[in-house]
Amino acid sequence: MSSTDPGTLVYAFDIPAEQPWSRVLKKGQTLRIIDSEGEQAVDALMYVADDSAERYSAQDTLRVQGSAYLELGTQLISNRGRVMARITADTCGRHDTSAGCCSCESNAVRFGEATRYQHACRENFILELSRHGLTKRDIVSNLNFFMNVPIEPTGNFTVLDGPSVPGNYVDVTAELDVLFVISNCPQVNNPCNGFDPTPIRVEIREAAAAEMS
Numbered sequence: 158m159s160s161t162d163p164g165t166l167v168y169a170f171d172i173p174a175e176q177p178w179s180r181v182l183k184k185g186q187t188l189r190i191i192d193s194e195g196e197q198a199v200d201a202l203m204y205v206a207d208d209s210a211e212r213y214s215a216q217d218t219l220r221v222q223g224s225a226y227l228e229l230g231t232q233l234i235s236n237r238g239r240v241m242a243r244i245t246a247d248t249c250g251r252h253d254t255s256a257g258c259c260s261c262e263s264n265a266v267r268f269g270e271a272t273r274y275q276h277a278c279r280e281n282f283i284l285e286l287s288r289h290g291l292t293k294r295d296i297v298s299n300l301n302f303f304m305n306v307p308i309e310p311t312g313n314f315t316v317l318d319g320p321s322v323p324g325n326y327v328d329v330t331a332e333l334d335v336l337f338v339i340s341n342c343p344q345v346n347n348p349c350n351g352f353d354p355t356p357i358r359v360e361i362r363e364a365a366a367a368e369m370s
Contacts, residue, residue, distance in 0.1 A: 164362035174354040175276055175343035177285035181206050182331040182361065187245060190339075191326040191358040192303050196319035196351035198342040199302040200258045200278045202286075203233065203241050206334035209291060211235045215254040215298035225308045227252040227300065233329070236297075241335050246328035249321045253301040255308060256316060258282065259344045281340035289336060302327050304342075304349050318348045330364075 164187060171193070172178045182188055190199055203213040217234040219225060227233075229247040232240045244252075260279035283293045303321040308314045329337070343354050 164364045166360055166362050168361040169358065171356050171358050172339065172341045174356050175281075175341060177281035177338070177340050178359065179285045179288065179336060179338040180359075180361070182242075182329075182335050182337050184331050184334055185364045187328050187330045187362045187364065188337060189246075189326050189328050189360040189362065190302055191324065191360070192249070192319075192321040193323065193358050194355040195321055195323040195325070196303075196348075197321065197355050197357055198304040198319060198344070198349040199357055200282075200340040200342050201300040201302060202282060202297065202338040203235075203300075204289075204291070204295075204336040204338075205235065205241065206336050209289070209295065209336070211237050211239070212295070212297055213241060213300065215300075218254060225255065227254055227302075233300070240332045242329045242331045242333075244327060245330040246326070249303055249325045249327060251305075251320065252327065253304040253306040254298065255314060256301055256304065256306045258296075258299050258301075258340065259342065276343040278340040278342055278344070281343070282338060285338050285340070301349075316347045316349050319351060 205211040214234055214236040221234050228251050231244045233242045235241050258278035260277045282296050303319055305317045305320045306314050341357050345352055
């Protein structure tokens, strides 16, 4: 599926700053995540739609592709070794799946007790997963689109300024029916969102008939 002709648009929504979102992607559909204003991290989780015990595995994804980052062509692998989706277009260049999601607890540890009650991605995930009968126990290592997390040879890493500019997008094409859950990251204590969380846009497209056959 090319980045210039990803298929017929069937759904579009602007996710407000700091808010969660979810939707089931059917096999062959492509989710385009657009960084509308630039420098906005997008945390995401995936679950097989008819069996949520099978879900995205950061460890298997990195092991299979032999790279510390997500980029064009990356296969997103489940905890049972199946390809859940692929990155089929990318105008940003590189994404993270090692740094995890922010939480009230990690905010307090990293930035001080005064930040404990600031909104965080983990709380977004808990809220959105509850709509699908899932709980905080179902949160696993997540995807971080548009997030700049260089990993040093020692294994150390840090979160730097977001690499995306307004209009950058990444396309994720489903290889299975998957529940895709997003937290439009509300973090204001590190530069992943330019210290100013902003809206993003999601679009879902159906593959052309020739591509699905």
